[in-house]
Amino acid sequence: MKGSRSDTERFARYQGVVEALLRQESFLKRDAYETLKDEEPSFIGRVIAELVRDGYLNQDGKKSKPTYSWSEKRNDFEAGRWIDQRVFTPTVKRSPSVDRPRERLLRLGPAELKTSELLAILVRAGLQGESAMQVGEKLAARFGNDLHTLSLKARGELKQISKAIGETAYCQIMAALELGKRLVSQEKSISEPLHKIKDTAAALSFCRKHFTRLAQEGAKEEFHVVLLDQKHHVIKTAQITVGLSNQSLAHPREVFRPAIQESAAALILVHNHPSGDPTPSQEDKTITKELKGAAEVLRVRLLDHIILGKDRALSMAEEKIF
Numbered sequence: 001m002k003g004s005r006s007d008t009e010r011f012a013r014y015q016g017v018v019e020a021l022l023r024q025e026s027f028l029k030r031d032a033y034e035t036l037k038d039e040e041p042s043f044i045g046r047v048i049a050e051l052v053r054d055g056y057l058n059q060d061g062k063k064s065k066p067t068y069s070w071s072e073k074r075n076d077f078e079a080g081r082w083i084d085q086r087v088f089t090p091t092v093k094r095s096p097s098v099d100r101p102r103e104r105l106l107r108l109g110p111a112e113l114k115t116s117e118l119l120a121i122l123v124r125a126g127l128q129g130e131s132a133m134q135v136g137e138k139l140a141a142r143f144g145n146d147l148h149t150l151s152l153k154a155r156g157e158l159k160q161i162s163k164a165i166g167e168t169a170y171c172q173i174m175a176a177l178e179l180g181k182r183l184v185s186q187e188k189s190i191s192e193p194l195h196k197i198k199d200t201a202a203a204l205s206f207c208r209k210h211f212t213r214l215a216q217e218g219a220k221e222e223f224h225v226v227l228l229d230q231k232h233h234v235i236k237t238a239q240i241t242v243g244l245s246n247q248s249l250a251h252p253r254e255v256f257r258p259a260i261q262e263s264a265a266a267l268i269l270v271h272n273h274p275s276g277d278p279t280p281s282q283e284d285k286t287i288t289k290e291l292k293g294a295a296e297v298l299r300v301r302l303l304d305h306i307i308l309g310k311d312r313a314l315s316m317a318e319e320k321i322f
Helices: 004-022 029-035 041-053 072-076 079-087 101-108 115-123 132-143 147-151 155-161 167-191 200-210 212-217 252-261 282-298
Strands: 026-028 057-061 066-070 222-228 234-242 266-272 301-308 313-315
Touching (some): 004 029, 004 041, 004 079, 026 029, 029 041, 041 057, 101 115, 115 167, 132 147, 132 155, 147 167, 155 167, 200 212, 200 222, 200 266, 200 301, 200 313, 222 252, 234 252, 252 266, 252 282, 266 282
Antiparallel strands (some): 026 066, 057 066, 222 234, 222 266, 301 313
16 A cells, blocks of 8 residues: 555645646647646646546547547536545555455455454545545554444544544444444343343342443433333333433333333333432432323333432332332
């Protein structure tokens, strides 16, 4: 792969030729050679041929001595962007195909790629003087294998590491990391034995473990339910709402729908406090009372309402405010 210095020189060469041609409405090749005496004629000819191919230049006259003139597309011609597409977008494209991250992934599988290569695939395109591969290496050097910390970074924080991480690259990185977290969670759920909630301590232990991400990373209040069978084995968990601000967002119809669908015999209510303090609010108490009444009507046992803080969880049943 050519270094960034070579890339910069190539950009400057392209720019010099294109700017000289833009100053002329029509010209012969020999006119361009005369104007650009310090540039290689073969390179000038190549730039002209690429402009013709892309429809920016018209070629008229004899094949042996053509005349070139700018087409109507000149009004939409963005020289810098056009040159970038040939030099910098992305630089990794000019490496031998066997060394490109995407080709290596297809040939060897994703497990064989380094973290920097996987990140380069997500970044996709670099900027002048910095390839996608170089951006991937910067991120890998900064975070190593600590992808959890990377997943918590805001767009502006990654932009400080590399200007090439724009909105698209940031969204792709975050989406990939979130999918990874969800895959791990699903695989963990499949491999784990059935959990039995035999008492409040077991309920707290399960919720702390299962909802760790919600407790530590949740920026908004989320309302979940843990569904149990007749022997109080966990059937599944279900998210009810995001952005809980009043009891209307925890309507009994929405809370008990998954319980009815799964024929659950009992359930536990769970929600987080982004503030970090799990102390129940008056709204929490009101919601719990309303849902407990609905559970009795539906003959589903409401065992507890657990509130998750960043460092601890609170059981409303244990606190006797349930």
